[in-house]
Amino acid sequence: MSKVTMTFPKGKHKVLTMSYDDGKSADRRLVKIFNNYGIKGTFHLNSGLLGEGDRIPADEISSLYHGHEVSAHTVTHPTIARSSKEQIIEEVMEDRKGLEEILDYSVRGLSYPNGSYNQLIKDMLPFMGGIEYARTVHSTGNFDLPDNFIEWHPTCHHNHNLMDLADTFSQLDKKQYLNMLYVWGHSYEFDHDQNWEVIEQFCEFIGNRSDIWYATNIDIVDYINAFRNLKFSANSHFVYNPSIISVWLNVEEEIVEVPGGKKVILHK
Numbered sequence: 001m002s003k004v005t006m007t008f009p010k011g012k013h014k015v016l017t018m019s020y021d022d023g024k025s026a027d028r029r030l031v032k033i034f035n036n037y038g039i040k041g042t043f044h045l046n047s048g049l050l051g052e053g054d055r056i057p058a059d060e061i062s063s064l065y066h067g068h069e070v071s072a073h074t075v076t077h078p079t080i081a082r083s084s085k086e087q088i089i090e091e092v093m094e095d096r097k098g099l100e101e102i103l104d105y106s107v108r109g110l111s112y113p114n115g116s117y118n119q120l121i122k123d124m125l126p127f128m129g130g131i132e133y134a135r136t137v138h139s140t141g142n143f144d145l146p147d148n149f150i151e152w153h154p155t156c157h158h159n160h161n162l163m164d165l166a167d168t169f170s171q172l173d174k175k176q177y178l179n180m181l182y183v184w185g186h187s188y189e190f191d192h193d194q195n196w197e198v199i200e201q202f203c204e205f206i207g208n209r210s211d212i213w214y215a216t217n218i219d220i221v222d223y224i225n226a227f228r229n230l231k232f233s234a235n236s237h238f239v240y241n242p243s244i245i246s247v248w249l250n251v252e253e254e255i256v257e258v259p260g261g262k263k264v265i266l267h268k
Helices: 027-036 058-064 085-100 119-127 162-170 188-193 196-206 217-228
Strands: 004-006 014-021 041-045 069-072 109-111 133-135 179-185 212-214 238-240 247-251 254-258 263-265
Touching: 014 027, 014 217, 027 041, 027 058, 027 196, 041 109, 069 085, 069 217, 085 119, 109 217, 133 217, 162 179, 162 196, 188 196, 217 247, 254 263
Parallel strands: 014 041, 014 179, 014 212, 041 069, 069 109, 109 133
Antiparallel strands: 004 247, 238 263, 247 254
16 A cells, blocks of 8 residues: 555645634734735634724625635624533524625634633534634644644744744745644734734745645635545545545655545556
8 A cells, every 4th residue: 555645735735824813903904914925814703793993894894804714703702611501602603693694605613702612612612503613822832733623722822932933834844744833813912012013024924935825724624624535445546535625645755636526546
């Protein structure tokens, strides 16, 4: 049996994803920066608070976040580890419904409001009809892929060793590993801390690189799930991809694309 391993799209072995909460007005500047450097972000919004104070209004959501991902953050941003099961369900499901009325796609992710979650919530989320991942605020400082998407720990907050981590990430060249740099925060923090140069310098440094896959949170979830759903023959001579998206494999040091809905011979 020959060696077959997963790569990211087009044979890449590094992925960058960004995750920002609350949907406040500073997102406008942050999205512009991301767009300038080919970087993808996931923006976690509270549907019950849209347009309040300096939050982005509902009628701007689709256009502002076009090309990025909008994800759930609960309707009203409660500390859900202190909430009843009934309230947790309502906060998550009604947030999905409210956001989906605005968007033209299903909302399938969540960031825990106030970083609040517990084992009960982790157990409940997969049964809430559509929630496939949930981000914590516990930074790992490493570039590992998550073991559990319902408890997805980021690499770092943007104020914590961001450029050092970006420099290390940019130099990773061992293709036997898959590496992810996952940055989280709140865009309004750049206004509060008067340090927009932090994210601008980071994006200029790490963006538009040919060896990095720039992805939203759900892009990563969908891709890894598509790989896990591949149907290999027992001897790995061929594989069928039942998903609609392509998956790329390293087959004895050759990069092979397995298109959605296709069977591919891996070994002649």
